[in-house]
Amino acid sequence: KAGVTQTPRYLIKTRGQQVTLSCSPISGHRSVSWYQQTPGQGLQFLFEYFSETQRNKGNFPGRFSGRQFSNSRSEMNVSTLELGDSALYLCASSLEASGSYEQYFGPGTRLTVT
Amino acid sequence: AQSVAQPEDQVNVAEGNPLTVKCTYSVSGNPYLFWYVQYPNRGLQFLLKYITGDNLVKGSYGFEAEFNKSQTSFHLKKPSALVSDSALYFCAVRRRLGANNLFFGTGTRLTVIP
Numbered sequence: 158k159a160g161v162t163q164t165p166r167y168l169i170k171t172r173g174q175q176v177t178l179s180c181s182p183i184s185g186h187r188s189v190s191w192y193q194q195t196p197g198q199g200l201q202f203l204f205e206y207f208s209e210t211q212r213n214k215g216n217f218p219g220r221f222s223g224r225q226f227s228n229s230r231s232e233m234n235v236s237t238l239e240l241g242d243s244a245l246y247l248c249a250s251s252l253e254a255s256g257s258y259e260q261y262f263g264p265g266t267r268l269t270v271t
Numbered sequence: 272a273q274s275v276a277q278p279e280d281q282v283n284v285a286e287g288n289p290l291t292v293k294c295t296y297s298v299s300g301n302p303y304l305f306w307y308v309q310y311p312n313r314g315l316q317f318l319l320k321y322i323t324g325d326n327l328v329k330g331s332y333g334f335e336a337e338f339n340k341s342q343t344s345f346h347l348k349k350p351s352a353l354v355s356d357s358a359l360y361f362c363a364v365r366r367r368l369g370a371n372n373l374f375f376g377t378g379t380r381l382t383v384i385p
Contacts, residue, residue: 161314163314188371190371190372190373192373199375199376199377199378200361200373200375202372202373202374205370205371205372212370212371213370213371213372215372247314247315249315251371253371256322258303258320258322258365258371259305259317259320260305260317260373261317262307262314262315262316262317263314264312264313264314265313265314
């Protein structure tokens with residue numbers, strides 16, 4: 158099976174702009190989660206989608222949003238970018254079936270805000 | 272609230288020696304526990320999990336971990352370290368019920384010295 162894919166791999170944006178990141182989960186996985194990784198804050202949970210519905214949300218401002226499509230692909234959007242949004246954004250998918258609760262991560266999108 | 276502690280930022284071990292990367296957790300109720308490894312410029316790779324059953328779980332690349340409920344620990348171990356094991360290791364916890372997002376430790380950088 159193909160793994161989790163994320164596009165683009167690298168992005169450079171300017172403060173105030175917005176950005177959309179894309180994630181395709183492993184085939185058959187209906188849960189998609191997003192995480193932000195920074196040297197200072199480590200790995201932090203952004204939100205999780207399951208069957209096109211946001212089930213959980215982390216402690217991030219409303220500038221961070223996401224959605225999931227009927228084919229389980231997900232996008233996250235960050236509006237009005239700030240310098241502090243520079244990070245590696247990781248998408249993960251999971252089966253969420255009995256015994257299979259591990260999340261499988263994509264390679265990430267490295268966002269640099271200048 | 273959930274939390275994970277990885278008390279060592281850095282662990283150095285000689286090639287061929289056994290290695291241990293420590294992890295303690297705090298979560299309400301019984302936990303699901305995971306170990307992930309991250310190589311430079313890559314996403315997180317799933318190593319192993321504890322869901323239920325035997326306290327000693329075996330995972331990829333010869334790694335294993337022991338769940339100790341009384342000490343709330345889930346230390347990662349390998350009998351004989353390889354230079355290729357050098358990477359950043361993350362311990363993660365999630366609750367059995369409710370939100371399925373992972374809470375990560377701050378990571379431990381493992382360096383295996385030839």
